[in-house]
Amino acid sequence: MSDLSQYPNFLDLLKAGSQGDRSTFLEELENTLQAAEGNNDRALAALIEETLRTEEGGKVEDKTDSSNKLDAFNKTLKSVKDIPIGLVMTKTNVHMDHVILPEEVKEIINAFIEEQEHNEKYISKGLDPRNKCMLIGPPGNGKTALSKAIANRMGCPFYFVRYDQLISQKAGETSKRLFAIFDFVKTHRCILFFDEMDAIGKDRGDENEGGEMKRVVSTLLVQLDDIPPHVIILGATNHPGMIDKAVWRRFAVRVNLPNPETVEYEQYLHMAFERYGHKPERDLEILAYRLEAENFAEAEVFVEDCIRRWIRADEKISIDEAIDLAIDGWAKTREKLPT
Numbered sequence: 001m002s003d004l005s006q007y008p009n010f011l012d013l014l015k016a017g018s019q020g021d022r023s024t025f026l027e028e029l030e031n032t033l034q035a036a037e038g039n040n041d042r043a044l045a046a047l048i049e050e051t052l053r054t055e056e057g058g059k060v061e062d063k064t065d066s067s068n069k070l071d072a073f074n075k076t077l078k079s080v081k082d083i084p085i086g087l088v089m090t091k092t093n094v095h096m097d098h099v100i101l102p103e104e105v106k107e108i109i110n111a112f113i114e115e116q117e118h119n120e121k122y123i124s125k126g127l128d129p130r131n132k133c134m135l136i137g138p139p140g141n142g143k144t145a146l147s148k149a150i151a152n153r154m155g156c157p158f159y160f161v162r163y164d165q166l167i168s169q170k171a172g173e174t175s176k177r178l179f180a181i182f183d184f185v186k187t188h189r190c191i192l193f194f195d196e197m198d199a200i201g202k203d204r205g206d207e208n209e210g211g212e213m214k215r216v217v218s219t220l221l222v223q224l225d226d227i228p229p230h231v232i233i234l235g236a237t238n239h240p241g242m243i244d245k246a247v248w249r250r251f252a253v254r255v256n257l258p259n260p261e262t263v264e265y266e267q268y269l270h271m272a273f274e275r276y277g278h279k280p281e282r283d284l285e286i287l288a289y290r291l292e293a294e295n296f297a298e299a300e301v302f303v304e305d306c307i308r309r310w311i312r313a314d315e316k317i318s319i320d321e322a323i324d325l326a327i328d329g330w331a332k333t334r335e336k337l338p339t
């Protein structure tokens with residue numbers, strides 16, 4: 001039999017449960033679990049862990065009035081001083097036409113954005129607009145740029161989750177910070193971006209992961225279930241196989257950003273050179289083929305190298321001459337990772 005005097009927050013737990021305050025209830029449940037483990041109270045710890053697993057699969061019935069839901073889409077940030085630890089508000093000048101995507105990916109993303117932009121049509125019919133999207137693909141192919149472009153088009157704050165600030169070595173602290181982040185973003189229209197989602201939503205079946213991070217995943221699941229439709233959750237990952245299956249299921253929209261084809265590299269080179277005020281005379285399709293870039297990020301490095309060479313020559317050479325110089329040295333500076 002557990003000695004409840006060892007758990008001073010137990011009354012807070014019961015109060016939150018009786019009042020239907022799910023967020024506080026789950027937070028206090030996590031705190032009680034930490035205390036039970038510290039007291040070596042295995043029976044209580046096992047009971048709480050089973051309760052948390054059950055909570056993942058359930059979703060509290062949403063009784064929010066449709067008019068209140070619609071009003072929430074117009075709520076704005078009150079003060080940047082309210083931003084909790086673990087979040088950084090990021091400004092972006094990336095536009096949708098700056099991101100080169102395959103046509104089928106454009107269609108998926110546009111449909112996702114349009115549901116959010118025309119949310120009233122869906123809410124009036126009893127449907128919430130989809131608000132969770134996972135971007136998948138190799139690094140350097142535009143997942144972060146696409147997230148920023150979505151934020152730019154939506155015209156709302158874009159919050160980047162900083163894991164170095166969020167994750168704490170202190171037991172239970174990471175879950176508390178995660179609760180605080182979600183409580184904050186629920187207060188207004190915004191986008192919450194989890195880059196490298198596998199870092200915070202890692203598969204709980206991984207034997208290398210400790211119990212603390214597994215409980216963080218349980219906290220994340222509850223919060224993803226409770227997030228209202230006026231908050232957009234974007235995730236990005238290079239390792240989809242490492243993400244917990246329950247986290248994966250929470251994202252109704254999952255889209256792959258594949259490695260670019262030569263024609264897409266050509267488009268990117270045109271756009272990148274024009275950004276610096278240059279229009280090379282050469283065939284950029286051939287240049288794209290010769291580069292053998294692994295991703296858009298590498299192509300951007302090449303363009304910047306060309307511009308640097310042009311500047312170094314005091315602008316006395318043409319951009320095409322600068323490209324020739326850059327091509328000559330390109331292979332020597334782009335050592336590939338061993339396979």
